[in-house]
């Protein structure tokens with residue numbers, strides 16, 4: 001799977017609207033002076049950060065999705081199940097439509113920063129709500145769904161009130177795009193992944209135990225409530241950063257972990273890294289396709305991800321050894 | 325064993341009240357000491373509070389009162405610490421998760437990494453536990469493809485591998501065939517003989533009578549009777565607690581049999 005992810009990354013790198021020959025891309029990467037300045041810029045400051053962002057966003061969302069499916073004990077869960085993306089969209093909408101800003105953050109980062117803050121805020125809100133009642137997965141899901149509806153309603157209200165131009169920008173943002181990728185986004189995404197993965201991986205055994213059910217995990221001595229909370233923080237950090245830089249690319253967080261699970265099973269020693277890889281793979285392929293399916297145009301990434309992911313997913317489900 | 329020489333050895337419970345939310349299910353139970361080498365079975369009708377009592381001993385439900393193991397208080401210990409002394413097997417079978425039997429036992433061992441043993445030693449321990457339950461041959465099969473009884477054996481292996489002082493098993497034979505019921509009961513005796521305290525729940529009173537040192541008869545959250553099987557199972561008690569007409573007899577070999585002739589009417 002690692003090999004496939006690297007190949008997809010390479011493929012992503014060599015495709016783009018400017019039709020550079022493959023060889024030029026390779027030369028441009030390794031030797032800054034090999035190409036004319038404009039082409040060199042395309043390779044080094046557009047293609048490379050774009051492709052890296054695809055890998056990182058894919059890995060982040062898929063890793064977050066794997067954790068979410070485990071802590072909610074629900075194969076339909078994704079990083080966005082509990083309102084993280086809805087909250088991020090609300091944050092972005094506020095920034096785009098109303099120019100609501102956070103002091104000290106430049107214009108360029110406004111949308112991302114706002115999306116991020118709202119996403120993280122939603123997790124704390126969720127925890128506060130869940131603490132009022134028991135903390136089982138069902139309670140979390142119910143509160144999460146309530147939050148999703150609340151945020152969506154607020155986004156709708158903003159859309160209703162905002163100008164034509166802001167509306168279009170918002171729709172484009174929410175369809176997902178790597179168009180805004182640059183070295184800063186790559187850096188921040190890498191930081192988020194580098195910061196969370198070690199903690200995810202350290203919890204791998206507890207997560208595996210949790211996949212066998214709350215009571216069993218607790219009987220082994222797992223502090224299930226704390227494990228869920230810590231995991232939710234990681235999920236929201238990953239999802240928030242990914243959404244902030246690439247919009248709401250929902251499907252990868254659902255399908256990435258399933259691809260991984262079909263191959264390595266539920267043991268989180270393998271599931272967590274495999275999910276990150278499969279997410280990177282899916283999104284790299286999607287990014288490549290988004291640049292190639294309609295000649296001369298870039299189709300929004302969120303759409304392509306679903307279009308690519310669904311058939312791959314179905315093929316795997318049909319092809320797997322029979323269970324159940 | 326562990327410190328605290330005041331108080332008896334073994335499991336001693338005083339004034340244990342436990343329940344869910346605001347509702348108390350078991351009230352003010354006092355019993356013990358249950359000593360190492362002893363197998364105790366909790367019996368009683370559905371919803372009597374047997375599982376709740378085991379959960380309370382394992383520290384998984386809201387509880388007040390004192391649970392002491394070898395003189396050391398367990399109440400208030402952090403989950404990871406407590407699970408080192410007492411391991412609980414839930415009544416539900418392990419789910420049909422995409423984990424191999426071996427992986428599931430490994431995770432039971434690795435969640436509380438109290439030992440510095442290296443990976444191969446831990447793997448050996450997990451395999452040995454599966455071996456003891458006769459399912460080492462299925463170690464690499466996913467739980468989702470095992471039968472109900474096989475999954476119950478895996479659940480037992482998870483507890484066994486953790487090598488706790490206090491073993492708490494909620495209906496350990498509920499999914500097992502005739503032969504494996506006896507194999508597991510014999511194993512419980514062996515575990516007790518190795519210096520552990522075994523407390524379980526059984527619905528099969530004859531099986532419980534044959535293999536336990538002590539029976540605790542629970543009804544509606546309270547202990548109705550407690551003692552050796554032949555003194556605990558009486559026709560009158562079974563009528564009062566279960567509402568059945570039964571015979572308590574000794575077979576030609578001298579072992580106790582509980583035979584139910586009539587279950588009365590519902591309602």
Ligand SMILES: Nc1ncnc2c1ncn2[C@@H]1O[C@H](COP(=O)(O)OP(=O)(O)OP(=O)(O)O)[C@@H](O)[C@H]1O
Pocket residue numbers: 344349368369370371372373374375376377415
């Ligand atoms: N998780 C729970 N939340 C709330 N109430 C519960 C919960 N589990 C059990 N109860 C209640 O506690 C009471 C005792 O249940 P418990 O599971 O301890 O019975 P039991 O003796 O193990 O019965 P069974 O033989 O059917 O397993 C029941 O009235 C039940 O409704």
Ligand SMILES: [Mg+2]
Pocket residue numbers: 374375376415494
């Ligand atoms: Mg029960």
